[in-house]
Amino acid sequence: MKTGGLGGANTLTGLNFESKVDFQKLLGKISGYSIDKIPDKAGMGVFFEGKLVARCFKKHDFYRFLEESKVDWQNMLSKKLLPDDAMLVIIRETLFIIEVKYQQVAGSVDEKLQTCDFKRKQYLKLVASLGLKVEYVYVLNDWFKRPEYKDVLDYIHSVNCHYRFNELPLAWLGLPTKKA
Numbered sequence: 001m002k003t004g005g006l007g008g009a010n011t012l013t014g015l016n017f018e019s020k021v022d023f024q025k026l027l028g029k030i031s032g033y034s035i036d037k038i039p040d041k042a043g044m045g046v047f048f049e050g051k052l053v054a055r056c057f058k059k060h061d062f063y064r065f066l067e068e069s070k071v072d073w074q075n076m077l078s079k080k081l082l083p084d085d086a087m088l089v090i091i092r093e094t095l096f097i098i099e100v101k102y103q104q105v106a107g108s109v110d111e112k113l114q115t116c117d118f119k120r121k122q123y124l125k126l127v128a129s130l131g132l133k134v135e136y137v138y139v140l141n142d143w144f145k146r147p148e149y150k151d152v153l154d155y156i157h158s159v160n161c162h163y164r165f166n167e168l169p170l171a172w173l174g175l176p177t178k179k180a
Helices: 023-028 061-068 109-130 147-158
Strands: 014-016 033-037 044-048 051-057 085-089 094-101 133-140 162-165 167-169
Touching (some): 023 033, 023 044, 023 051, 023 085, 051 061, 094 109, 109 133, 109 147, 133 167, 147 162, 162 167
Parallel strands (some): 094 133, 133 162
Antiparallel strands (some): 033 044, 044 051, 051 085, 085 094
16 A cells, blocks of 8 residues: 555456545446446446446435435434445345545544444435345555454444455455456
């Protein structure tokens, strides 16, 4: 990882993250993938070899998707949650909430990591009527491998949330990859 990097995909099997990331652009750089608008639909379509395999939503796009799906979020939540990135993997019927946390010094991110259970449950409420599952995943840099994060990392797993270091493998998401 380089300080101030822009992120980039350098393998065919996963997304490698650095400090500043545009998830959709990163995915679009992987061989076989393209990201395009779907007419009259919220967010962006994720296509693999021309076939729609997922949809991506940033912040308010997720609520446009809920509106398009006839989900009245205001009757379920008292306040909007704005995901950095959300991806609906169609074949898995799973909405992935993807939060990238990159630290080089101690700070407020420490406490934010402890909110995944609450947020995952809120997202579950929002998509339950659509029959979708929710996976909440942090993509963390090596800073979080330090011993003082052991308890919070254990907690993340204990509440059925996930974390990965520096990358997010496509297979883990249930997305196809090119055969080598």
